[in-house]
Amino acid sequence: MSDSPELLFDVDPAGIARLTLNRPQARNALTFAMYQGLIDHCAAIDADTAIKVLVITGAGDRAFAAGTDIAQFRSFETAEDAIGYERFMDRVMGALERLRVPTVAAIAGACTGGGAAIAAACDLRIATRDARFGFPIARTLGNCLSLGNLARLSALVGPARVKDMIFTARLIEGDEALAIGLVGEVVADAAALRDRTGALATLLAGHAPLTLQATKEGLRRLQDVHDRTDGERPGDDLIRLCYTSADFREGMEAFLAKRAPNWTGR
Numbered sequence: 001m002s003d004s005p006e007l008l009f010d011v012d013p014a015g016i017a018r019l020t021l022n023r024p025q026a027r028n029a030l031t032f033a034m035y036q037g038l039i040d041h042c043a044a045i046d047a048d049t050a051i052k053v054l055v056i057t058g059a060g061d062r063a064f065a066a067g068t069d070i071a072q073f074r075s076f077e078t079a080e081d082a083i084g085y086e087r088f089m090d091r092v093m094g095a096l097e098r099l100r101v102p103t104v105a106a107i108a109g110a111c112t113g114g115g116a117a118i119a120a121a122c123d124l125r126i127a128t129r130d131a132r133f134g135f136p137i138a139r140t141l142g143n144c145l146s147l148g149n150l151a152r153l154s155a156l157v158g159p160a161r162v163k164d165m166i167f168t169a170r171l172i173e174g175d176e177a178l179a180i181g182l183v184g185e186v187v188a189d190a191a192a193l194r195d196r197t198g199a200l201a202t203l204l205a206g207h208a209p210l211t212l213q214a215t216k217e218g219l220r221r222l223q224d225v226h227d228r229t230d231g232e233r234p235g236d237d238l239i240r241l242c243y244t245s246a247d248f249r250e251g252m253e254a255f256l257a258k259r260a261p262n263w264t265g266r
Helices: 032-046 070-075 079-098 114-121 147-157 159-168 174-180 190-205 209-223 236-243 246-257
Strands: 007-011 016-021 053-058 063-066 103-107 110-112 124-128 132-134 185-187
Touching (some): 007 032, 053 063, 063 103, 063 114, 079 114, 079 147, 079 209, 079 236, 103 114, 103 190, 124 174, 174 185
Parallel strands (some): 016 053, 110 132
């Protein structure tokens, strides 16, 4: 895969691939094209047996990724727009989960919304102490997470902490993220993050690839809920409830206008 301006990709001689979310001016907020690029890169990695590990990070030190670019939701008009978006997001996260090689999220700064979902879909997470994680949708957009994303988060930190994160809309910093199991390791700063991530990727690249692949896929099968049925899926009614509401439209417009939303529960 060739580089695009917003999604940079390279592979070193040891077989360590690095994918950089590259919109630092927007705190690496993801466009739909960037999400599709993640899917495409995963397919290319699966086809290239020389690649042993994938590291995902964000450009600059301010953010891993601050979610989906909110302006892209302005085109939503129907319930099926919402269902289609969440199906698309499930394909993105599923591509990461099904990737035959280990994935490592190297996280500095903001890691929220879709960015936090990508991090949760990776196999391992390393963060700087000043990293901030969360899904502040209860105070911003008024939308909801798919069952697949809820399942991933619950597997990492448990249902009670998922409720705490989403109900309070607070952001969790590095040390707390480590304490609750949201990340596996915390380092001092961005420079230490690059060094530690490189060392971990080198370690993984030297291990038995089939052992890593089988372990990763076995665990995925144990907790997979979002691909069990075709057509209508469990949780689609909840997606429609939120994304077709007046509150979602109000939250989106308020976010883009940088004002507080006026929630009505409709």
